[in-house]
Amino acid sequence: MFSVKGKDASSVGTREVWRACVDDFIIDLAWSPQGDRLAAVTVDGRVFLSDLSGPPRCLGSHADGAASVAWRSDGKELATGGQDGLIRIWDPATGGATRQLAAGGAWVAKVAYRPRGGELAAAAGKMLRLWDAAGTVVYESADHASTVSDLAWNPDGSGVATTAYLGVTLHVAGRVAPPRKLTWKGSSLALAWSPSSRYIATGEQDSTVHFWHIKTGRDAQMWGFPRKVLELSWHHGGNHLATGGSDTVVLWDCGGKGPEGRTPAMLEGHPTRITQLAFQPRGELLASADAEGSVLWWYPLRGTRPAAGRVFLTEISRLAWDAAGKRVAVGERAGTLTVVEVAP
C-alpha cells in the first residue's frame, strides 16, 4: 500500500462530505455545471440524481444497462444513454423524463452536450448522431468501422471527435464534405482533446497511446504500457497528459516539439491497476484511482510523491472533479458514491 508521510508544502487535506449507496456498479457520473447536483448511472441501467442533501433519487432506467450521463451547460437538462439504444432526456428540476431520442436500437456508449451550447452528441452504435436543443437530428455520420467507443466535443465547440476501430474521425455538423479521419490500423478505445484543441490523445486496444496533432494530422505513438489504456487526462495548460494503463501514472510532456523522444514522469504509488485519472479543472492537482479502491492526489508538475490519499472499499469505477475543482465525486464497483472535499 502507498503511504503519505509528513506534511510538506505539497500535501492536501481530503474530507468526506456526502456518501450514498445505490448497490450497483457506477458506470458513469457527472457533476452539474454549477456543482450543486450529482448524476450517476449504473450497469443495471438506473439513473440517479442527488442535490447532496440526502440519498440520491432514482429517476428511471435503461433496459439492459446504462453507459453514460451528461449535463447540458446550463444545468437545465440531463441526458443518459444505454444498451437499450435510447437516449433519455431528464429535467433535473422535476426529476421527470422529458424526451426519448432513438439511437437506432444500437449500443449508446457515450452522450455529450456541446460546450456552451444545446446540441447533444451520442454514439449510436456505429454512427455518430447530433440533435439540436429541440430534439431534431441535425447530423448523422456514416457507419464507422465498428461500434463507436468514445466521443468528445472539440473544446471550442466546433465539432465532435469519435473513436472506433481504425482511429479517430473528426465530425463537423453541417459540413457537406466527408469528415476528416486520423487513421490508425488498430482499435481506438478512448480519446481526450487537449484544452487548446491542439492535440487528441487516444488510448488503444493494442496497449499504446497516440498523440494526434490536429493541424498536421501527424501522430506520435507511445508504447510500453502493459495493458490497454483507457485513462487519459490533460492538464489545463494543454502541455501535459496523464495516462493510465498500468499501476503507474505516466505524465507526458507535450509542450514544444511534442512528447516524442522525451522521457515521461512516472508517478508510482498505486498497488494495482489504475482505473481513473482526472486533472483538477484549472488547477494543478491530479486525482488517480485504482482497482482496489485507493485514490491518490498528486502535484505531478512539481514532484512524483502523492500529496494525499484516501482508501475506499471496492474498485473505483468513476471519478470526477466539480467545475470549481474543490470536490471530487467517487463512484465504486459496489455502488457507493462519495463526495470528497479537497483543500490545499
Add this chain to the structure above:
Amino acid sequence: MSSVANKIPVTVLTGFLGSGKTTLLNRILSDNHGKRIAVIENEFGEVGVDNELVIGAEEEIFEMNNGCICCTVRGDLIRILGNLMKRRDRFDHIMIETTGLADPGPVAQTFFMDDDLQSAMSLDGIVTLVDARHVLDHFDDSAEVREQIAFADVILLNKIDLATAEQLDQLEARIHAMNAAARIYRTRDAAIGMERILGLGGFDLQRALQIDPKFLEPEYPFEWSGAYELEPGEYTFVMGAGPDPAMNACLRRIEAADEPGMRDAVETAVRIYSDTEQPLAPGGAMTPGALLFQLDLAGGPGRFRVLIAERGAYALFTEHHPDEFSAYLADASGDSRQPLATREYKPDHEHDDEVSSVGITTPGDLDLEKFQGWLRELLATKGTDIFRMKGVLSFRNSDRRYVFQGVHMLFDGREDRPWGAETRHNSLIFIGRNLDRAELNAGFDACLA
C-alpha cells in the same frame, strides 16, 4: 491476478445454420443445472427464457498488430464481455452463439489478446454442432465448416435420426481425422448431458491436456467393430484368405450389445491397439480382455477359437472389415452369429481433407533452445494454417512437465507439476490446414536433446 477458480467460464457454440445451435441453447438455458447463464447471440434465434440475460451482438472483426504477431480478434466481444464483467457477480457462465459462417479463430484469439478478459474470464470450450445429414454438402466448399470442426473441443453430430448408421460412421471417422482431440457425441435434437459441454476447461492448460496421448492418432487403428450377445462356451472366428497374411483383433466385454455400448469401449480399444500384438496361429484361442491378437493366416484360411466364460455383451474390434476375409463368428454348432450392432471406422478415402490432426508422442527430453527456435519458425511460417495445438513436453534439465497450447500464432505455456513417477514423454497435437505430418515429425525429432 484472479485464479482460474473465480474466472467466469465462457462456452462458444458454433455450427452452420440449421445444425441445431438454437435448440441446444434452449436446452442449456432450460436445463435444471442451477447456473445463471448470460447469452451473447450473433443470430436472431429463438432463445427465450425469462430470467436469463440475452444480448445481441454483431460480429466486428479487428486486426491487431502487436509487435510481430498479427491476429484478428472480435471487437464486439471485447466490448460486450467487458461490460458483462462489471456484472460478474450475477453470472456463473457465459455462452457465445456465433453465426453459422463465423470463424472461431478470432473468438478464441480474443481471450488471448485482451488482458481484462483474460484476467476475469476463461474460454471453457468450443462446442460445434454438425448437421449429420447436410454437413457433407458443405465439407468441400466451406472453409468455415472445416474451421469450426478444427477448433472444437466437443463436436455434436446432431440430427442422427436423419442419417444412416453407415453415413454416421464415415462422417465420424472423417471428423476424427480432422480433429483428433475433440470429443464426438451423436445426438438427436441436440440432447446431451450438460456435463459433456459445460465445464470442459478446453483452453485451461491443466485440464486441456488430460487427453490420452494414444488417442491423438487421427486414424483409428481398426476399421470395424461388432457387438455380440454371447453365452458361455467356445466359438470360432472363421476367416478366409484376404488381402493381408494377418489381421489384428481384440475382444472387449461391453455394457450392452448396441452402438452406445460399443462406443464406450472405443477409447480402450485404441489403447489396446497401441500395444504389442500377441501372435495367434490358427487353432489358437482368443479371450476377452486387454490383449491385442495378431490372427496369423499364413496365406490360407484359418479358424480361431474364441473362449467366453461369462454370459454378456462383447465387442470385437478388427483391423480390417471382416468382409475382406469373408470372416464371421460361429457358435459351437457352426452357425454364424450375426452382430447386433456394427460400426465402421475407416474414413472415406475419396476425400483428402485439407484439415487434419497430427499427433506426436515420443519419449525423451527436448532441448529448450532448439524447440523454441523450431516453434518460432513454425508459427511464423505456418501460423495461419495451425488452428489449435496443445501438448505436454519434457525438457532436459527440468523436473517438471511443461504444458502449452496455442491458437494460430498465439502461444501460452508454463511449467506444470513435477514428473514424479510418471514416465517422461512428449505428447502434442496440431490441428490445422495442409499439415505435413512427416515434416512436423522430423522437425520435432530434431529438437530432442
